[in-house]
Amino acid sequence: MSTSPDAFEDFPARLAAVRERIARACAAAGRHPATVELLPVTKNHPVAAALAVARAGLRAVGENRVQEGVAKRAVCATPALAWELIGHLQSNKAAALVKGVPGLECVETVDSLKLATKLDAAVASAASSSASAEETAHRTVPLPVLVQVNTSGEESKHGVEPSAAAVLAQEIKEKCPNLKVAGLMTIGQPDYSSRPENFVCLAQVRAEVAKALGCEPSELELSMGMSGDYEAAIRMGSTNVRVGSTIFGARNYG
Numbered sequence: 734m735s736t737s738p739d740a741f742e743d744f745p746a747r748l749a750a751v752r753e754r755i756a757r758a759c760a761a762a763g764r765h766p767a768t769v770e771l772l773p774v775t776k777n778h779p780v781a782a783a784l785a786v787a788r789a790g791l792r793a794v795g796e797n798r799v800q801e802g803v804a805k806r807a808v809c810a811t812p813a814l815a816w817e818l819i820g821h822l823q824s825n826k827a828a829a830l831v832k833g834v835p836g837l838e839c840v841e842t843v844d845s846l847k848l849a850t851k852l853d854a855a856v857a858s859a860a861s862s863s864a865s866a867e868e869t870a871h872r873t874v875p876l877p878v879l880v881q882v883n884t885s886g887e888e889s890k891h892g893v894e895p896s897a898a899a900v901l902a903q904e905i906k907e908k909c910p911n912l913k914v915a916g917l918m919t920i921g922q923p924d925y926s927s928r929p930e931n932f933v934c935l936a937q938v939r940a941e942v943a944k945a946l947g948c949e950p951s952e953l954e955l956s957m958g959m960s961g962d963y964e965a966a967i968r969m970g971s972t973n974v975r976v977g978s979t980i981f982g983a984r985n986y987g
């Protein structure tokens with residue numbers, strides 16, 4: 734992780750540039766900019782990145798690992814800032830995540846009923862525990878979750894097959910009262926500009942999921958698009974772009 738306290742000096746300018754590009758992509762697609770949320774991804778960056786996001790007044794940050802998210806939340810108890818998990822979650826870590834990240838407002842990566850069941854139980858027990866007021870103040874019950882869909886068919890990617898998303902969404906609705914299916918998430922293949930079909934696929938899956946849940950497609954989020962392709966994703970209907978390196982600079986994995 735980068736440790737320089739000045740590492741995020743240019744954050745406001747980078748953020749403004751991304752917002753400008755989002756606004757332009759929305760305009761080109763005939764969409765209102767308010768229909769797309771920017772989720773800054775702070776993984777592999779120091780907690781200063783999350784603090785910069787909070788200062789800029791954004792709603793939430795995205796983290797991809799439970800341990801890293803819990804550690805940062807412990808030193809960044811900024812009440813207004815929400816946290817989203819965007820990385821793969823092992824079901825045996827669901828409890829640690831919910832307990833360790835007050836202000837957890839979404840798990841974007843639910844891809845099995847087993848995981849959903851563990852998360853559901855963790856939310857239930859956290860809600861009934863004698864946690865401090867500070868801890869419970871930002872606990873969202875039911876916890877919004879997204880169903881992660883593997884739209885590219887790559888084995889290395891997590892997520893359910895597109896054809897299995899509606900069934901999983903319905904099972905979560907029926908069996909997990911402490912979770913709320915808020916939409917769908919995909920990573921897709923790099924270089925979407927030439928391969929938009931992953932994003933088109935997710936938009937199609939949303940229609941099936943909406944039918945299964947008995948809601949309108951527009952009520953479900955589509956989380957797709959990262960630094961390299963968020964403008965393309967917006968054209969395909971993304972409501973949530975997860976942008977890391979364009980805002981915070983390259984991640985140091987060392």
Ligand SMILES: *Cc1c(COP(=O)(O)O)cnc(C)c1O
Pocket residue numbers: 774776797819820920958959960961975976977978979
């Ligand atoms: C790291 C990550 C991002 C952000 O990637 P950038 O290319 O740095 O914008 C978005 N989504 C997920 C799931 C990630 O793991």
